[in-house]
Amino acid sequence: MEDQLKNISNAFSLVLDSLIDGEQYELLPPKGPVDLPLPSVSDQELDAIDQDIYGQDEREEIGGISDVNGIKLVESHEIKKIVLPSEEQLNGLNIIGISGTNNRILTTSFHLILAQSSIVNFKYTKGFEKPYFYTKSRSASAILVLDNNIFENTYSVHTYNDLVGESNKFPILDHLTKNQAKPFRFKYDHEKSKKAPNSQSLGLAVKFQHALELASIIDTEIDSDGTIICIKDGALFSNSSEQSDVKNGLRKLLAWSGKKKMFISISSKVSESRVIIKTLSSQPHLIQDYFPNQGINEGTIAAFGTDVLLLKKILKPGYRTPLIEYIEKTREGIIKEPGLEGLKPLTCYYHKRSKPYNFVRLEIPKFMWEENQALAEFAILIAIWQYELGGDKPLVIKAASERCALDHDKWVIEQQMKAAFDKKNLELVEF
Known part of the structure; x- marks a missing residue:
């Protein structure tokens, strides 16, 4: 963790040394970044602000025909009782959690x-082996320029410049793999649909976070003869990442074929999730299976805006729904590439057995289910067990989230900024 903090703070310290002198700054006419040959936030990243984490657009109509094609159950329609794992099942098991975060420091420039x-x-072992705990982190940083006068011309020496001249739509994953230290550069774009600088830097921050989470899949390659269950926080297909990044990041999972390794994503952010609504709309015969003799029809189902209201009636605590083959329209392009069809998510919900009785959404790549259903069911069981242990998120995810927290890093950099602004006689610190 100390190394990560050192990397992030050092990345910005040299850039801050390149701030222009305050007296010189006052003499310059205002100048925005429009002429800088830097990329800016893409429309996709801005659109993601209006979507839930799965890529469901809040403006999207639920009942459209194109919205329900290709949805099907891959298990029987009955809800599934979850029996928590035994000591024998856990013995020798490796559980890996992947989580990410982002933070920003905002000034007027x-x-x-x-x-x-x-x-x-x-x-997990039941014998007398030494406790085993392994962690690894990846970090990245960037600058969104709002004021073309704020830095001396030489500051680019201290930044990562391979994206200079790129268009607004670009993959970032390969660049994150190459660049381990210097901050990226972007410019504010006044022609975007969301003109607030805060929105544009937020879109970039989430893009970087999700790309780092994809890059972390490489770090899960541990030596083990036992079963490995990898649990990722959030959606399987990030809505804030370029589809090429999602493809390149998740493509590595295909090498897990035939091995005792499973990858599963989990999220409690289901307030806008609509998988059940769309499933019942596409297969109305299921309505009577879940709501027998209650006068519920397709119109009733379509009137709901969230699955949560239906899940309260369908699921009892300690149960999950059957797996559903489903993908949001905004993510369909990912699985259209030949060879990547097996990455299509299979989705289910689980109703927590202890208070608060929340719901979580789980996703697993289709090819893993098709190759080994027993191991896939075990992975779902382990993710749910970890969620019950953690309370509000899987225990292993909570541990990963604590290790990637950036609050202290942000505070350290803010102190660096205050000192740098004071040294240069710049009165721009407003955080």
Whole structure:
């Protein structure tokens, strides 16, 4: 963790040394970043602000024909009781959690963007082996320039410049793999649909976070003869990442074929999720299975805006729905590439057995289910067990989230900024 903090703070310290002198700044006419040859936030990243984490657009109509095609159950329609794992099932099991976060420091002249991801590996044994705990983090930083006068021309020496001249729509994953230290550069774009600088830096921050989470899949390659269950926080397909990044990041999972390894994503952010609504709309015969003799029809189902209201009636605590083959329209392009069809998510919901009785949404790649249904069911069981242990999120995810927190890093950099602004006689600190 100390190394990560050192990397992030050092990345910005040299840039802050390149701030223009305050007296010189006051003599310059105002100048925005429009002429800078830098990329800016893409429309996709801005659109993601209006979507839930799965890519469901809040403006999208639920009942459209194109919205329900291709949805099907891959299990029988009955709800499934979850029996928590036994000591024997856990013995020798490796559980890996992937989580990420982002933070920003906002001034009137530029925004600093911080992002980090971490993995944590728990190994469970029932004998007298030494406790095993492994963690690894990845970090990235960026600058969103709002004021073209704020830095001396030489500041680009201290930044990562391979994106200079790129269009607004660009993959970031490969660049994150190459660049481990210097901050990226972006410019504010006044022609975007969301003109608030805060929105544009937020879109970039989330993009970096999700790309780092994808990059962390490489770090899950541990030596083990036992079963490995990898649990990712959030959606399987990030709505804030370029589809090429999602493809390149998740493509690595295909190498897990034939191995005792499973990948599953989990999220409690289901307030806008509509998988059940769309499933019942596409297969109305299921309505009577879940709501027998209650006078519920397709019109009743379509009137709901969230699955949560239906899940309260369908699921009892300690039960999950059957797996549903489903993908949001905004993410369909990911699985259209030949060879990637097996990454299509299979989705289910689980109703927590202890207070608060929340719901979580779980996703697993289709090819993993098709290859080994027993192991896939075990992975779902383990993710749910970890969620019950953690309370509000899986225990291994909570551990990973604690290790990628950026609050302290942000505070350290803010102190650096205050000192740098004071040294240069710049009165721009407003955080």
